[in-house]
Amino acid sequence: MPHAKKSSNSLLSIDDLSNKDIQHILDLAQQIEKKPHKFADYAKGKILSLLFFEPSTRTYFSFASAIQRLGGSVIGFPNAETTSIAKGESLEDTARMMSSYSDIMAVRSGVMGSMQRMSQAIHIPLINAGEGQGEHPTQALTDLYTIRQSCKKLNVTIAFYGDLKFGRTNHSLIKAIARFGAKIICIAPPELQMPKDYVALARKAGAEVILDKDIKKYVKDIDVLYVSRLQKERLPARLNYAVLKKAMNVDLKLVTALKSSAIVMHPLPRVDEIAVSVDTDKRAKYFQQAANAVPVRMAILLLKMGYAFPI
Numbered sequence: 001m002p003h004a005k006k007s008s009n010s011l012l013s014i015d016d017l018s019n020k021d022i023q024h025i026l027d028l029a030q031q032i033e034k035k036p037h038k039f040a041d042y043a044k045g046k047i048l049s050l051l052f053f054e055p056s057t058r059t060y061f062s063f064a065s066a067i068q069r070l071g072g073s074v075i076g077f078p079n080a081e082t083t084s085i086a087k088g089e090s091l092e093d094t095a096r097m098m099s100s101y102s103d104i105m106a107v108r109s110g111v112m113g114s115m116q117r118m119s120q121a122i123h124i125p126l127i128n129a130g131e132g133q134g135e136h137p138t139q140a141l142t143d144l145y146t147i148r149q150s151c152k153k154l155n156v157t158i159a160f161y162g163d164l165k166f167g168r169t170n171h172s173l174i175k176a177i178a179r180f181g182a183k184i185i186c187i188a189p190p191e192l193q194m195p196k197d198y199v200a201l202a203r204k205a206g207a208e209v210i211l212d213k214d215i216k217k218y219v220k221d222i223d224v225l226y227v228s229r230l231q232k233e234r235l236p237a238r239l240n241y242a243v244l245k246k247a248m249n250v251d252l253k254l255v256t257a258l259k260s261s262a263i264v265m266h267p268l269p270r271v272d273e274i275a276v277s278v279d280t281d282k283r284a285k286y287f288q289q290a291a292n293a294v295p296v297r298m299a300i301l302l303l304k305m306g307y308a309f310p311i
Helices: 019-034 058-069 091-099 114-121 137-151 168-178 196-204 241-246 252-257 286-304
Strands: 047-052 073-077 104-109 126-131 157-162 183-187 208-212 224-228 263-265
Touching (some): 019 286, 104 114, 126 137, 137 168, 157 168, 168 183
Parallel strands (some): 224 263
């Protein structure tokens, strides 16, 4: 068993990780996926607290599965209405109390800036499990793992397709994959296009970034089609959800026009933006992508709890 050291820093943004750090997480996740039994007791006696102020299925339960597969346990809440937050307790005080009961914490919040506030109030590592329309770094790591697993490389041509403005998974992933030589195509109507700040960061990292609203002209070039749902809960009232949603559907006709080696990804949940008929196409990787979250988050938890794994 590797030695434990002083807890490492929190993971609030993909920017908190160097390229070497990212590769290390992906390599460790691959080891875990191949021989999960070898890691069954590494987190024995450790407790993960999950503080989810917004609904979640995959992120909440994959984190819970990850710590338990490592031999640890989980406490927390999937709904803040059952906690003292409902009585007016501050984020900081809630974080302080939960940190005194656990060794590491994963938080989802709809309030921008909440991760920074909470991390500064506690003495244990905090992992950003999705913050408003900002970032979702552990999803980006899961996405990178899935891309590397399927395409055998990260310097792919990736098309982000859907709600790129409010979909936080896109924001972490564009920053991360730009560092590895990807060509990036952002397909969305102007109202939902990738925010300028993220485009600028990707270009600064050396990536070619194309902004367009027509996917048809790129179908033969795409290695990864990364679809995201329309974030209805974050859309301004002035935008017509029904009209925008209809314009961004992915059907089997579109998917079969892609290269046979291309893959279709989606962070899920989907809400009709990918037809069910696509599910059986060999290019559909979104359910595998969701499953990959477990070994990836196992690797993140181990490294953030301070365990050293030479790769």
